[in-house]
Amino acid sequence: MYIGKLVRLRAYKEEDIERAVEFINDEEVKKFLDSNIPFPMTKWQEEEWVRSRKANVDFTYDFAIEDLETGKYIGGCSINECDVKNRTCVIGIMIGDKEYWSKGYGSDSLKVLTKFIFEEVNMNKIKLKVFSFNTRAIACYKKVGFKEEGILKKEVYRNGKYHDEILMAIFKDEFAS
Template sequence: MFIGKKVKLRGLKMEDVEPAYQYMCDPEVLLNISPGIPYPMTLEREKQWFESQIAMKDTYNFAIEDIETGLYIGGCGINKVDWKNRVATVGIYIGDKDFRGKGYGTEAMKLLIDFIFNEMNINRIQLFVFSFNERAIRSYKKVGFIEEGILKQSVFRNGRYYDEIVMSILKENYVR
């Protein structure tokens, strides 16, 4: 468990499945987390995803919990690890609307970065974000990510194409 001022990152629990399912049906969450067709999650698929995480290697998923209320408000994790090159690819979402835009995701990302650099001995953390997700881009920049590249018109949303931005942070540039 990794604890900040607003949030703590903890392992996933079975009781997180129901709120995660609700969050995955939120149109804003769906539009921002995957380049695929934004199709609502079913409770059965969410349970299957949760159960699949037990057997996964090289992925580390955390629940984001509000310290004050104990509520599960979202998730973050390492989606892929390249051990040879010491690169981790990460993702995050805040599912509870009441906690968006208030620094919870920024703090959760800081905790995740600390874990990756200090416990996993990773050199580079990267992520991909859609150009229309300005709130997330601002948050990533606050914790030290820089824009490295743009995948032009790589995602189709609401009748038009958008860019996908590649961002990264190196261990040597990270300031706690």
């Protein structure tokens, strides 16, 4: 477990799956997560995803995000696409419980995850992608120190129009300072 001011990053538990399915099927949450068609996910699909991630030993890490005060599961974050040679990885984060939006839980989770990656996994660069309409997430990433590296123009089709996808990153030496 890794602890911040507001959150604890921990392993997923069996009882998290029901809430995870609720989060991923919430239209407002889902629109920020995936560039694919926002199709509902079943509990079985979520269980299969969890099993497949546990079986994957290629430097991927998945954490449940828990409210430190209440112990409530509120979302998740992950480290993906680790490039051991070049010391880079791609991350994802989701605060699925909308009661916790815009209250610092996302940035606290991101700080804890970023510290873990730089101090324990020994990466030099952390990358992420965010849709241009996800202004709350962009503000969160910038608050932690992520900087824009590029824009993929009209990369995502949502609600009848195209949106840009923003590429952001932070380096180990920038986070330390």
